[in-house]
Amino acid sequence: MKLTPTALPDVFILEPRVFGDARGFFFEGFNQRTFSELTGLDVSFLQDNHSRSAKGVVRGLHYQIQQPQGKLVRVVRGAVFDVAVDIRKFSPTFGQWVGVELSEANHKQHWVPPGFAHGFQALSEGAEVLYKTTNYYAPDHERCIAWNDPDLAIGWPSSVSPLLSPRDNHAPFLSFCELPDWPLSAAC
Template identity: 55%
Template sequence: MSNTKLKIEQTAIPDVLVIEPKVFGDERGWFSESFNAIDFAQATGLDIQFVQDNHSFSRQWTLRGMHFQQEHVQGKLVRVVAGSVFDVVVDLRQASPSFGKWVGVELSAQNHRQMWVPPGLAHGFLVLSETAEFLYKTTDYYHPQSEVCLAWNDPTVGIQWPLPPGVLPNINAKDAAGLSWDALPKF
């Protein structure tokens, strides 16, 4: 799918979309519309209302995830504005043909790629560069009481994180206590 301003790439989870906005550049630098509701709706067929923007800064090999909310379920439009990350989603929707599958995509300030993460998926990322700044728009407000975390290294899901041999990710206590696939609530 594409329109004049956005290139849309399907992933192995059909409604998870990689979005490439058109970048206009010359010797001075570049310009891009990071989000335009009309273009987004025309290119994706989705009429989305975003209510919150989030911005995080992380150091290399930091892994944030795999998060989702059981209530106030969020769709997310994610992108990187400095550095690069390996961005991952896991389908938790039991009625989905891709239930239990994961998709990982490199997002970077250089490639300008974004990813649409529909509600009902666990989401996380691993910082590949020295540092990274990650921005995301959400379709519902953060509701900490309903946040759940899937274990980043759950063997049933089997996410292949691009970690160098012998390197363990830097994770916080909440992510270290993530639930196994079998114990995890699903949609």
């Protein structure tokens, strides 16, 4: 497995070694020991989620003000543009974002640590996303930031009009969001 840093120090891309031939391919999608050795993180994943989205669907930017979740995200069908936004108030990279294309073809995985909002846009028909989380879903603590916040200026690559849930469609800009007061060390 290969680790690639991003412009945000706590966010990175993981690329597994893929073994392929005329029959298809095989790769190890997750190995706790390898993940810990590469990242230096000692995290436990408590929940797996699976979503399917039509082309253009934007999910996010979601986060939890309590029970923050780290997410290890990958695509098993189609392609998405996956985004992490630093929402740690005391971080030198507060309000900055990184995005990466994840696809069934490139097998990349995106580590989105606790303290970051997460979202993605489906670039293909029927994009399926799997992600592991380091904490349980807590609907009472979930919040959302507008996907098109001009202060974030996320460079969503799709020219397709976004399809949004009613909640995501009415999400506030970051400057109006309720944000947690975690110290940096608690979020990472």
